[in-house]
Structures are given as C-alpha cells and as structure tokens.
Amino acid sequence: MTLTLSFGAHAQQPSDVYSTYGVHNPPSDSPCTFPTCVYAREPGQPTDPHYPAYWSSNWTMYRVFNGYVENPPPYDGAPPSALKPSQDYEVSRGATYYDSTWHGPAGAGAMMEHYEDRCLPIFPISNHFSCSFISLGDVAFFVTYAKDRPQGMPPVCLFSPLNHPPRRDFISHLPYSAGDSARLGNRVQGYSFWIGHADGKPMQVGVSPDRTKDQAIMFGYAFDSQPTPDRVDKSAPPYRHPQSFYFSGYPLPPANAPIVSQNYTNFAMIKPDPKTTWDLVNKLDPKTLPACQLFNPPAGALAIPNAGRAPTWGDLGK
Known part of the structure; x- marks a missing residue:
C-alpha cells in the first residue's frame, strides 16, 4: 500500500524541532498524510491500544x-x-520510564x-556509549x-525545545499494517510507515518491501493483540502491552543500523522514581544548555564526509 495524499506545507520550525508526524509535537510541524496526523481505522482493523x-x-x-531485507x-x-x-x-539493552501524569513548567x-x-543509533556518529533521552x-x-x-x-545538551513524550493514544498517528501484524501470526498489531x-x-x-536503498526512513510500533493482566498491578484491567518499537537507524558507518528493534521485557505499571529519572535534568534551564x-555533528566527529551522508530523521521535512 502506498500513500499519495498530503495537505499543504507544514510549519517552518527551527532546526532542532523535528518532524515526528504528531507523535512528539503538533501536526503542523510535519508533512503528514492528513491535517491532524491521525489515521482513521478502516472496517476490519483493530481498535487502537493505549499506553497505561x-x-x-x-x-x-x-x-x-x-539480512534485514529478507527478515x-x-x-x-x-x-x-x-x-x-x-x-x-x-x-544491547536499555529501559524506558513513562509518566503521563507528570506536570511541570x-x-x-x-x-x-x-x-x-x-x-540510539539514528545519528551519523558511533553509538558506542551510554545515553538517555529525557522529555x-x-x-x-x-x-x-x-x-x-565521547x-x-x-554531560547534558538540549535535544529539542519541542519534543514531548508520546501521548497515551499516540498510535493513532501511525497507519495500521496488516502485513506487519501477519508477520507474527497476528499475535501483534503492527503499525508502520516509510517516509x-x-x-x-x-x-x-508497512515495513515490507524494504525501502532503505531508496533513502527512505521507517517508523513502526507493535502492541500485543490480546489484553493481558499487568505484571505488577493486579487490580488494573487487562490491556494490550507494547511489544516492540522498530525503526530505521542511520544505515551507513559508523552507526551501521539500517533496521533497529527495541523489544520490551518486564513491562509493568510501575510509576518511575523521579530521583533516578526526571531529577537528572529537572532543575536545568534549557536556555542555558x-x-x-x-x-x-561538528566537523571531525563524522567517520565519513558530509557529502557521503545518508538522510537522517533530522533531515525530514527540512
């Protein structure tokens, strides 16, 4: 399935405000298929899951x-x-902590x-170091x-002044892919597109056919198809757990990450501890960073000349 419909020019934003197609910033910041960056589900498609x-x-x-093209x-x-x-x-491994109830300035x-x-190997640099993104x-x-x-x-820099955590209903901004879902026997609901x-x-x-050679960039997400009880909060109604986040990384050296998948383990309704999460940056003034x-990256930080670079998420819509 291909997408051909689009609506007008999106808002011109500073270089550190990225096109996220409604997931991390307003629809006006991305050249979405629809003005709201929301996909109406067609008859026969499953309802949208939500984050706890x-x-x-x-x-x-x-x-x-x-082997990612064939797999x-x-x-x-x-x-x-x-x-x-x-x-x-x-x-490699990592962890995500999420709290939609948090409020701040x-x-x-x-x-x-x-x-x-x-x-995260989406940048044209080596990813051989630990890092955290905190929104x-x-x-x-x-x-x-x-x-x-490196x-x-x-120690801390400003990634973006307009890049909020995904809302609980963020999956509405991605098209449902029957092909992605069928790849795992419809045990998951897969959502993805190429940009x-x-x-x-x-x-x-849908991920297939692979479009990496066309310099396109893919974003995908899967939830379990069946609701299951929470691992920790036994009083919570069963819900469809996130299964994986899959996407295009930077496809060339030094990152060498054409396809990346983060598969969730031990997902649970545990409220994050601010002392080990938000407090790392909560007192910082973004304007001073x-x-x-x-x-x-600055000259000399790349392993390849700028002329040989592949497009990145930061180039989309620019």
Missing part, C-alpha cells in the same frame, strides 16, 4: 545490519534464526529512554555519562 497512565519497562535492542520486523524477540548474532545483528508528561553501552513536557534533553562519554560531548527523504511525506504503509548537534 504510567509504566516502566526494560527492552532489548537489536541493531540489524545484514523485516516486527520480531518475536530476537530476529529470525536465519540471522546470526554478531554476524548479522548486535544486541514546560507542560505535561515525562519520559526517559536509557540506552546502556550503545546509544519533560515539551522539552527534550540528551544525557551522557562519565564512564563512556570526547567533546557535554520519503526528498519531501518528508509518508510514502508506504548547548545544542546537541547529534544529527549534524
């Missing part, structure tokens, strides 16, 4: 660099057995994604750690 009001989860991240996500845990660890993909909602030893209201911070911080990178690099507009629903420059 707050939760915590570990996850395993698979950075797939070989697309979503994955049921590790990639299919045709792909071999180290030879075709790398395994910059707005509502808090989220922290922590990547241990391997940072408090509309402001998103990027945190690195003394144990493995030379010249600040064209030239105009930043959604161009294809340096810009991160992750999508466009």
Whole structure:
C-alpha cells in the first residue's frame, strides 16, 4: 500500500524541532498524510491500544545490519534464526520510564529512554556509549555519562525545545499494517510507515518491501493483540502491552543500523522514581544548555564526509 495524499506545507520550525508526524509535537510541524496526523481505522482493523497512565519497562535492542531485507520486523524477540548474532545483528539493552501524569513548567508528561553501552543509533556518529533521552513536557534533553562519554560531548545538551513524550493514544498517528501484524501470526498489531527523504511525506504503509536503498526512513510500533493482566498491578484491567518499537537507524558507518528493534521485557505499571529519572535534568534551564548537534555533528566527529551522508530523521521535512 502506498500513500499519495498530503495537505499543504507544514510549519517552518527551527532546526532542532523535528518532524515526528504528531507523535512528539503538533501536526503542523510535519508533512503528514492528513491535517491532524491521525489515521482513521478502516472496517476490519483493530481498535487502537493505549499506553497505561504510567509504566516502566526494560527492552532489548537489536541493531540489524545484514539480512534485514529478507527478515523485516516486527520480531518475536530476537530476529529470525536465519540471522546470526554478531554476524548479522548486535544486541544491547536499555529501559524506558513513562509518566503521563507528570506536570511541570514546560507542560505535561515525562519520559526517559536509557540506552546502556550503545546509544540510539539514528545519528551519523558511533553509538558506542551510554545515553538517555529525557522529555519533560515539551522539552527534550540528551544525557551522557562519565564512564563512556565521547570526547567533546557535554554531560547534558538540549535535544529539542519541542519534543514531548508520546501521548497515551499516540498510535493513532501511525497507519495500521496488516502485513506487519501477519508477520507474527497476528499475535501483534503492527503499525508502520516509510517516509520519503526528498519531501518528508509518508510514502508506504508497512515495513515490507524494504525501502532503505531508496533513502527512505521507517517508523513502526507493535502492541500485543490480546489484553493481558499487568505484571505488577493486579487490580488494573487487562490491556494490550507494547511489544516492540522498530525503526530505521542511520544505515551507513559508523552507526551501521539500517533496521533497529527495541523489544520490551518486564513491562509493568510501575510509576518511575523521579530521583533516578526526571531529577537528572529537572532543575536545568534549557536556555542555558548547548545544542546537541547529534544529527549534524561538528566537523571531525563524522567517520565519513558530509557529502557521503545518508538522510537522517533530522533531515525530514527540512
């Protein structure tokens, strides 16, 4: 299935406000298929799952660099057995903490994604370091750690002044993919699209066929199809748990991450502890922080010349 309908020009924003198609900032900031960046579900498609009001989860991240065309996500845990660890993909780990009930000066909602030893590989730099993204209201911070911080990178920088945590109903901004869902026997509800690099507009629903060679960028998410009880809060009604977040990383060296999948483990309605999450940045004034420059690192930080770069999420809609 392809997408051809689009509506007008989106708002021109500063370079550190990114097109997120309604997930992290207003619809006006992205060249969406529909003005609201919301997909109405068609007859026969499942209803949309929602995040719990707050939760915590570990996850395993698979950075797939070989065989991804023939073995697309979503994955049921590790990639299919045709792909071999180290030879075709790398395994790392992290955790996400989410609280939609948080309120602060910059707005509502808090989220922290922590990547241990391997940072999010969507930037044209090596990801061999630990990092965290923390969004408090509309402001998103990027945190690195003394144990493995890259030379010249600040402990905290401003990732974006307009990048809030996904709302509980964020999945409404992604098209349902019957193909993604069927790949795991419809045990999951898969949602994904590819974005064209030239105009930043959604161009294809579903991961397959792979469009990495076309310099397109993919964003996908899967929830379990069947509601199940929460692992910790036994009084909560059963709900459809998040299964995986799958997406295009930076496809060339040094990141070498054409396809990435974060598969959730130990998901539960545990309210995050501010002392180990939000308090890392909560007292900082975003106006005093340096810009991160992750999508466009300073000269000398890239392993390849700028002329040889592939498009990144930071280029979409620019």
